[in-house]
Amino acid sequence: MRLLRGIVTKLAGIVLAILVIATINFTLVHSAPGDPASVMAGQSGATDEKFLEELRAEYGLDKPFMVQLGTYLKKVVTLDLGYSYRQRRPVNELILDRLGPTLLLTLSAFFLSLIGGVVFGTLAGLRHGKWSDLAISLVALLLYATPVFWLGLMLVLIFSIQLEWLPAFGYVDMRASSFGRLEYAWDVLRHLFLPAITLGAIYMAVYTRLMRASLIEVAAEDHVKTARAKGLGEGAILRGHMLRNAALPVVTFAGLQVGALVGGAVVVETVFSWPGLGRLTFDAVTARDYPVLLGIFLVMSVLVIVVNILTDLLQRLIDPRIAVR
Incomplete structure (x- = not known):
């Protein structure tokens, strides 16, 4: 039982550390200057405001920060790392290809x-x-x-x-x-x-x-x-x-x-x-x-x-x- 408690405690600490790291990473990345919607719009050759709003709505970039963070952490728990804006592929697939x-x-x-x-x-x-x-x-x-x-x-x-x-x-x-x-x-x-x-x-x-x-x-x-x-x-x-x-x-x-x-x-x-x-x-x-x-x-x-x-x-x-x- 002592060994089992130690293993459970270790695993709980690892999960908590991963969630904390995910939260810090999300905060830092979204604090960086630049707008992904502007980059995607520039690549497609369209820069009007209506198109930018549609892109932000499609990828959830128009929602409050805490809502975006909560959605991201829920996906992390289910091992869903999201969808690539640029490459139009699930992030899981991209990472597995390069891992x-x-x-x-x-x-x-x-x-x-x-x-x-x-x-x-x-x-x-x-x-x-x-x-x-x-x-x-x-x-x-x-x-x-x-x-x-x-x-x-x-x-x-x-x-x-x-x-x-x-x-x-x-x-x-x-x-x-x-x-x-x-x-x-x-x-x-x-x-x-x-x-x-x-x-x-x-x-x-x-x-x-x-x-x-x-x-x-x-x-x-x-x-x-x-x-x-x-x-x-x-x-x-x-x-x-x-x-x-x-x-x-x-x-x-x-x-x-x-x-x-x-x-x-x-x-x-x-x-x-x-x-x-x-x-x-x-x-x-x-x-x-x-x-x-x-x-x-x-x-x-x-x-x-x-x-x-x-x-x-x-x-x-x-x-x-x-x-x-």
Whole structure:
């Protein structure tokens, strides 16, 4: 019963958080300057006031703010994200079409940055004060200081234009419809490599420096000195006494950075013409397509919540003492 109450309480908190996020998103989006009806009227070539009034009435834009908010929250509860003004399609369909590529890019960048940060941070921490430590720290600092869009353009210039190793833009080749499964998967992987590196590089730099500092701190603790005094090998000490304790702050910080990672996908998808939610967000902003923007913001918020839950589980796996507290 205690476990069941805990699960119910957690789920209730998640639902409440989603509704609060939806309310804040709706308020902020509708507070922005610009009128969707004017944009739609301009695209259709008609700008008279009567046509604008008809458009506002058709999409409920003429109703009071609180009425619009209540209608939107009712739809959110029923998993209805509305209808796109511009693309004339349900928002659910638009997001489902783009969600797969965004998840692939974001999760690839997340695990690449986390694993790379732990590996390089461990190497730097174990070689503290030596040339390899200085080299890794310098590269991490340079990556952290490099703008994401500039790094993406440089990678395209080097690996796509100069070396011609990898494709510069898109999700798959134009001939992908004739590919077999393995050939299709390999083509997607080739297109994914540069965007994932671009998106994950800055976070890999952060996790590298954090892992290095954490490992140096753990190495000075008494239990590590005791294990070394008992004659344990350095490999056993690293695996059994240092890595788990040192990796815990990195995993915690990575969970907190998921929101920024998802936000960074907007820039990366635009640079690489990646057909995900980032490109859809950019198009929706320029067209003032409020339902699409609200749907994307809500889905991204839910993704952040889910990843944070997974991060909590990973923390308990790394350090079982957390589950006891």
